[in-house]
Amino acid sequence: MGKASLKVSGGKMINTKVELRNGSIISVQFTGDFFLHPEELIEVIESSLFGKRLGEDDLAQTIDHVLQEHNAQLIGASAHDFARVIMEASQ
């Protein structure tokens, strides 16, 4: 289980806990003081990452896709920030 935190410059804090198996994500959880509308989408974002291999751009794209699909707004952090903190937690 890897953990990492990122304070987004001019934004909010993101903490993550990531579990990997053979280089793929088998569980990920985000906590922090960011805003996401609608809030419940965080669980969809987390499950969308299941089975994904590590790679900042690909992970960011997956998260972005979920956000766009649900017309969601992330405030105080970006999809890339979420991807970055996963990469950090996976080291």
Next chain:
Amino acid sequence: MKWRVIPLKTHDAATAMALDEAASEAVRVGGPPTIRFYRWLPSAVSIGYFQSMENEVDLDACRRFGVDQVRRRTGGGTVYHDHDGEITYSVIAPESFFSKDIIASYNLICGWIVDAFSQLGISAEFQPINDIVTLGKKISGNAQTRRGKVLLQHGTILYDLDVKRMFSVLKVTEEKISDKMIADVEDRVTCVRRVSNATRDETYQALWEAFTKDKDFYKGEWTEKELAYAEELAETKYSTREWNFQR
């Protein structure tokens, strides 16, 4: 439609949050847009929707001091709601009353608080994303959610500050402090009492004036239906471990 403004009341943490949800539901089915003011008894810590209670809150300290805990349905950070040290407000209205741009809507509602501060002789400004600052220090924190085409924004106006108590019940992360490049937490936060001679009642009156200015409003109360639903939510949601410790 006329705004209903509910005068200052005191609630426990679960009820305070349950009433916001009950009012949101009422607005969703055509009830009046609502502004409410409240205080917390016992004093409580609220955490944002995405926060972890165990990571943010010193639960042993809360037990020692009789401080309640609740998770909000809004994002944002951890707040210590001291019974004597703050006034909390909520604005619950159809989303269509406000800009689609979330920061613009924060700016609008926070502007009412800035106006109230101005009446008290305090020069403050909205600092995106969701703070109000005076002389570089935070004096109000705010959080918003939009669900079912209803906007809920609630926030706290710091009247008095017991920093020692505040930080005894919060787990303040090093990263956050160092990012703001301020070692001393007292330097980051202030309160009405430290920057003005206004009493808490004068602060509340100024908030009432500023929030109702230019609005068609009436002084109202909760409906029986809202109270019953809030009681149910307080019991089945906001006081449960399942909700409060979900993340």
